[in-house]
Amino acid sequence: QVQLVQSGAEVKKxxxxxxxxxxxxxxxxxxxxxxxxxQAPGQGLxxxxxxxxxxxxxxxxxxxxxxxxxxxxxxxxxxxxxxxxLRSDDTAVYYCARGHCSGxxxxxxxxxxGALVTVSS
Amino acid sequence: xxxxxxxxxxxxxPGQSITISCTGTSSDVGSYNLVSWYQQHPGKAPKLMIYExxxxxxxxxxxxxxxxxxxxxxxxxxxxxxxxEADYYCCxxxxxxxxxxxxxxxxxxxx
Numbered sequence: 001q002v003q004l005v006q007s008g009a010e011v012k013k014x015x016x017x018x019x020x021x022x023x024x025x026x027x028x029x030x031x032x033x034x035x036x037x038x039q040a041p042g043q044g045l046x047x048x049x050x051x052x053x054x055x056x057x058x059x060x061x062x063x064x065x066x067x068x069x070x071x072x073x074x075x076x077x078x079x080x081x082x083x084x085x086l087r088s089d090d091t092a093v094y095y096c097a098r099g100h101c102s103g104x105x106x107x108x109x110x111x112x113x114g115a116l117v118t119v120s121s
Numbered sequence: 122x123x124x125x126x127x128x129x130x131x132x133x134x135p136g137q138s139i140t141i142s143c144t145g146t147s148s149d150v151g152s153y154n155l156v157s158w159y160q161q162h163p164g165k166a167p168k169l170m171i172y173e174x175x176x177x178x179x180x181x182x183x184x185x186x187x188x189x190x191x192x193x194x195x196x197x198x199x200x201x202x203x204x205x206e207a208d209y210y211c212c213x214x215x216x217x218x219x220x221x222x223x224x225x226x227x228x229x230x231x232x
Contacts, residue, residue: 035221037167044124045159045167045210047221059220095166105155105214106221107172114166 002026004096004112011118017084020115022096029077030054033099033106036070036081038092039114046092050099050106051079086119093117125150125211125224132230138199141227143211144192149222151192155214158187158196161226162207170209171196198229206231 007021022034036048049060051070058070069082079096093114099106126144133139143150143158150156154174159167169178171187174194184199194213198205211224 037223044226045212045223047223050220061220062218097167100172102155102173104217105153107155107157107169107212108159108167109169109172109178111166111168 002110004110006112006115009116012086013121014086014119016086017082018117019080019082020094022079022112024077030074033101034079035097035099037095037097040092088119091119125222127224127227130228132232133201134232135201137201141196141209143194143224145213146192149213149215150194153214156189156194157212159210160207201231203231
């Protein structure tokens with residue numbers, strides 16, 4: 001069965017970086033885009049970007065351009081999302097989600113359990 | 122690009138039907154049949170309920186259905202059950218620059 005297992009909660013100071021991992025199993029890792037979506041406390045879902053595990057190619061939401069880096073290690077079927085220059089409003093649960101794509105668009109058919117990142121001085 | 126517009130809350134009684142709207146623009150919902158809907162219970166990850174406007178993943182109850190007219194997509198839940206009480210988010214492809222845009226979410230209360 002498809003599973004996405006994320007790394008644990010993190011507490012970071014403003015200005016620091018955080019790297020969240022997402023271990024995939026139960027399917028062909030290179031066959032599906034991996035997306036990252038975050039959710040601030042009490043707020044809605046916000047798409048951050050995606051990575052093609054096959055090529056390593058990425059697309060980032062404009063809001064995160066220059067601060068986010070998505071990578072993958074195909075040997076261990078794991079995707080990573082690193083966010084730098086953290087601010088207090090980056091406090092959120094960060095989800096990885098498998099993208100099932102049809103033509104240009106994707107829907108997210110499996111999600112990780114989420115990783116809470118708290119940014120506080 | 123602004124988030125898709127959803128009502129903040131809707132409510133219904135067990136057995137009733139409700140509809141949640143999701144209004145976008147001609148650059149997203151109106152241009153692509155790539156709207157999906159997600160259910161999220163408190164403290165849990167979102168769950169895919171509808172994709173490509175009206176398709177249901179395996180295992181999702183047929184009480185959930187989706188549709189679209191112009192720039193507005195809709196999720197209808199018939200025969201409301203207490204376990205349907207959750208937050209619901211719509212999502213649309215928004216072109217090769219923005220890619221993905223979510224709605225602000227709707228809290229469904231089953232009275």
